[in-house]
Amino acid sequence: MLAFLASTGQALLHTLARAGYGIVLLFRTLGALGDCFRRRDQIIHFMLNYGIKSLPVSLVVGVVMGMIMGLQTGIELLRLGQQESIGTLVAIVMCREMGPFITGLILTATVGSAMAAELATMAVSEELEALEVMSIDPVRYLVLPRFMALVLMCPIVTILVNLVGIAGGGVVGFFQLGVSWTVYYDRAIESLRDFDFLGGLPKDIYAGLLKSFVFGITISSVGLATGLIAKGGALGVGRAVREAVIHSFLLVIILSYILTRMLY
Amino acid sequence: MIELKDIHKSLGGREVLRGLSLTVESHETFAIMGYSGSGKSVTLKHMVGLTRPDKGEVWVGGERVDTLGWKELGSVRRRFGFLFQSGALINWLSVFENVALPLREHTNLSETEIAKRVREKIALVRLLGHENKMPDHLSGGMRKRAGLARAIALDPQILLYDEPTAGLDPVIAGHIRKMIVRMREALGVTTVLVTHQIEDVVGIADRLGLLLGGRIVESGPPDVMMKSPRIRAFLSGQMELPAAHGAGTRPIGGGRPKREESDT
16 A cells, blocks of 8 residues: 555656646746747748648548538538538637647647657757757757747648638538538638637637647647656657657647636 | 866765766876776766766866856856767767757857868868768767767867777777877867776876776876776776665666666
8 A cells, every 4th residue: 555655656746747847848948939030940940840740640630520520510400401500510610629629639649759759869869968068058959949840830730720621521511411612611701700809800710729829839848848858768768759649638638628618 | 177076976876976086187188997887977977067966076177067057067068078978969960060060059150161160070080071971871980980070169178088989899999099199189188088998098098097986996197007906807807896886777667767867
């Protein structure tokens, strides 16, 4: 029993220490934002890299999710004779929730894991120490460009996922439910015209983009922090990647709920 | 120029250094010998502030470095070049980019001037023609030479070598030894190297220190030291390992130590 309590306590302390490190790293990264202009080439390089890595799978998942949503809701709406509302439902669900959520999960798997692996490999092969000896701050040189690239890329990918998701719903509406393109499109646009206080921007769109922005911060912070403190050779790299993916997944899901609760 | 006073350091529950004291004079070449895990690398890392002592003082050029913050430590570190055991090249940068890295980060030189300086350093380590290769495409010896070119990019006053010939065949190891001598002669640097191979010491080092039980137990000119019974026992493999050797090191997949733990 004592051993169980001790190991549980140790695991809890370990998790808290990691979370603390992640938060400190986030603040140190925010403190280094002044270096963004100097590191713009690196930021653009990583944005393209992350975009290429994540976009194909994001778009495929986005369009399929839109089709599934269109089909599932469309079948029920058809029974009620309300199939023309399918555009409203798909557009709102994609922009508010599914677009940012899917993007968050895919970026966790494709980019967050890669970030953790890259930095963990550097950590276990003395490369981070080499940077430190050269007086090169790993936060400014390694963390900041990757962080900024993902934070900027996440909303961009989300917008594209939203678009293809809505288009996917339209395909199902047209071919399986007999909803015309014009009606579907009009309903989708109309549903997103819930203008709010943010300079007259449609709330469903900026709420979704705000979520994806927060997800970008979360995924990059977790991936980078986990990679930086990796130890123990190849085993440590594998462990870092696994932990980065699990923690990012959980945080994306939890934050998704919290942000929805706050925004609606 | 470099002075370590009564350094104590515990890693993973094992006291690696127990009151280590040593002085390295300017332009001197000092070699530290000891068995694997005796704390040779930890001693080097104390000199550049990669590791801080639990007790004791580290002085470089009349300045105490173990209490300095990141910024102050940065200016001290720029006096050092550090050749890591693995070379520690940044794995996504070519040889040229690796050597250019400290110049780009710490100087305002034009790209033309940087290219000129980089080629000079690469020529000094006899790697011309390989500057566009990635670290993955280099042999162990070439990686060390590239690491050395990077270490001397900012014309340091002190060069630290961590096991410079470990894992190399006799021919390449011989080249690396010649390079250490050439660096000293060409740049007039103070040199500290840690090794467990007598060939790295004889004809290269001005003084040799034997690290045993966490402290330098004997030091002197290599030819004098070669007559020491302890050195002879060490070189012939007849020396008894201390009972605590290896105790406290972390098992694979075991608990999470602090960052410094694995590097003894």
